[in-house]
Amino acid sequence: MTTETTNSRAEQSFREWLLSETPSSRRHARLAAAYKGWLRLRRNHMAMFGLGILVALVIIAAIAPWLAPYDPYAQVLSDRLLPIGSEGHLLGTDSLGRDILSRLIYGSRITLYIVTLVALIAPVAGLMVGTIAGYVGGWTDTILMRITDIFLAFPKLVLALAFVAALGAGIENAVLAISLTAWPPYARLARAETLTIRSSDFISAIRLQGAGPVRIITRHIWPLCISSLIVRVTLDMAGIILTAAGLGFLGLGAQPPSPEWGAMISEGRRFLLDHWWVATIPGLAIFTVSLAFNLLGDGLRDVLDPKDGKS
């Protein structure tokens, strides 16, 4: 009882410390801003719903071996194409008698893997190109932005297809292909941000203090571009998942027998009319996850980027 009250009192004062209008240090200010953003995000129920789904996805992926009732690769040909709700197979089995639920659970790892890799590669590449173009200006800017435009002129999926065709099918190549098609919008965004930041007074002050361009870009411009990039990445995640699933569906991403969701739909397609669940269930999983990213992205945009968050 007593410990509880002291605990809640400590919590209370921590809250107050976070919400104080007069931060005592830079870290304090940063934490306080993050906390206030979190409070605003928490009021958005749809965004919290999306976040909940994504947290669940991460947990499921982490504890997949303990969660999955079966080995996702174990084929039991006598139990082929069991319908939903069969004994021992909650979501039924596929054409090789593999448990669909177990495959879904393991598939979440692949989805997370692809999403994480693309989210690390594409925005970073875009950030570099964009900030350099914006900061250096002149010919460098013109050339880099022209290249960006060329990539933007391509239909994304078709370009990704052509890349995968050249590199060969596989998860890593799919990630590479998606990243190659995903970076240009980030470069544009980062460049626009850089242009506004570059002309601001505090950058001139830093330059007067003798900071070189590398230091200015990495220590002062990048941190300011991050928040808008994060919003954009979250909103793009849904699209990345869909593209990855599309590549998997075409047989150009993860290779069988890997339980990638897109590939699972492709396998189930042959039995669609008689055994609908084989193709339907992995599709629902893709839909749920990309919906979650969309909801969270919308919420984040409202919090971090209030200027165009009215839609």
Added chain:
Amino acid sequence: MNLLDVEDLWVRFPTSSGVFDAVRGISFSLGRERLGIVGESGSGKSMTGRAILQLIRPPGRIEAKRIDLQGKPLLNASDKEMRAVRGSRISMVMQDPKFSLNPVMTVGDQIIEAYRLHNKASRRDARARAIEMLEAVSIRNPERVLRAYPHEVSGGMGQRIMIAMMMIPNPQILIADEPTSALDVSVQGQVLGIMNQLVQDRGMGLIFISHDLNLVAEFCDRVLIMYAGRIVEVCEADKLHEAKHPYTQGLLNSLPRLDEPKDRLEALVRDPEWRQQPSVSGLL
């Protein structure tokens, strides 16, 4: 008979933290005169103008004992009846022609549209009327202006076009909501002069909404001073200096005057008490 009688008008906006009252129970009449409504921003003066035309958008609400146009009640008029009133009987000129004219329609199309909404006329006749009207607001090259787009005309000309457009259906009342605030000082007088002339010639009533006390005093017959959604004082424009309310006095004293130079102008000190005082009636 008065052109317009407004009694106990409220304009309310529900917000997440309760209902906000922009206008709080004001009453006034308009005869064939020039009535000024003066107040600072947020005093509810623009809302009053828009409430008369019932242009407050939901969730905003208008409540009143009565709003009568020449003795006929407007308050419970249907949408259709209100549309017949807007433009043809009561019209309004707004602050900035840059925003109040549709950027992708020619000036001609917009004026002709205003005329044909209330008059059965062929396009050709409407066009002829539009040219006459543009001439009436001293536009020298009406044919060319009709073909121009709003971004191709200057602010002063834009406001004259706006006046022409609002006057063409021949309304009895014109509400002018800060009509010169967005214009260069050099053309303000000219635009006001044109508006005044038209209003006088046609025997119309004018409601002139402004934050500029001097301008209103010079231009109007009678002045309502609004503060925090209420009318705090009503007086004849030429007797403004005898105003009793401390807010009006404060406004007057915060303006520099050539005939009584001062070293230091007074800053207006607002008494919270003013918000509570009952609204003064401007009824005739």
Added chain:
Amino acid sequence: MALAEKQAKGRVSPPFPRWMRTTATTLASVAFTMLGLLFITFIIGRVMPIDPVLAVVGERASQETYDAAYEAMGLDKPLLVQFGYYIWDVLHGDFGDSLLTARPVSEDIARVFPATFELATLGTLIGIFAGVPLGVMAAVHRGSWIDQIARVVALVGYSMPVFWMGLMGLLVFYGILGWVAGPGRVSIFYEGMVPTVTGMMLVDAALDGNWTVFRDAFSHIILPASILGYYSLAYISRMTRSFMLEQLSAEYITTARVKGMSERAVIWGHAFRNIRVQLITVFALSYANLLEGSVLTEIIFSWPGIGSYITTALLSADMNAVLGGTVVVGLVFILLNIFCDLLYKVLDPRAR
């Protein structure tokens, strides 16, 4: 006043009229983008691990045949020269021969393109005619149930894999309900019944006056077109809504209401008139996205269009066909962009 001023001042006239300079810069940027596009496809063709010579001469060819083919294909020349050859060929509409069909890729594409064009056009039309009113209504009745519905429709559209929706559509409307015909463009016994004029089944059937075939073709196209249309609807309605919201809060809308216009006339005659130009850009973008979405949809519906063509070629490492298809789709993208720019200049008085 500004009008008169503009003419009176008479700026120093440049050596070329303005439209000539803008056309020149537009053309230059298009040429540059095209060149970049070709360069990327060229590079993709180069990194391809499959030996292009072997693909031509076959596994069992002698070394001499191999070398001869190697030289004939210009592979001994420096990369830049090869790139030059490549551009030259593409400019002549020569993408090489397809390994799969053993015909020139350009002929293949000319044959399959109308199918994609027909599908994507119908899809975009569905998206426009449903999405624009939905977006306008959502903006006008902001926060109401219709706005909520529009929001959900768009969210679902942004989150659902297009190929899965195609499968579900087939399952429900073809498999269970039997309302529409299954995969393919036309039932097998009607195939070849109407002469090919445009390559678009609906148009050809109508031109021939063969309404039986028309009905059958319509029954085949309506499901894939609706599914593509749904995606463009999601995008178009969102954009329409946000454009409309911006316009509806503008002061000229109040002016129109003051004039005594009906709400309907205010919305469509004034506010909507102001977003037309922006919307055209959205339409073009959504059309471009549909070309892309059709790659996956065509496979689900066995639709013999450019998407099916590229993916089939891809799975059998038919690189000429893949690159040819990619270049053509990229070209359509670029043309759509130019088309938008031009329309913008024609329709928006402020841009003239």
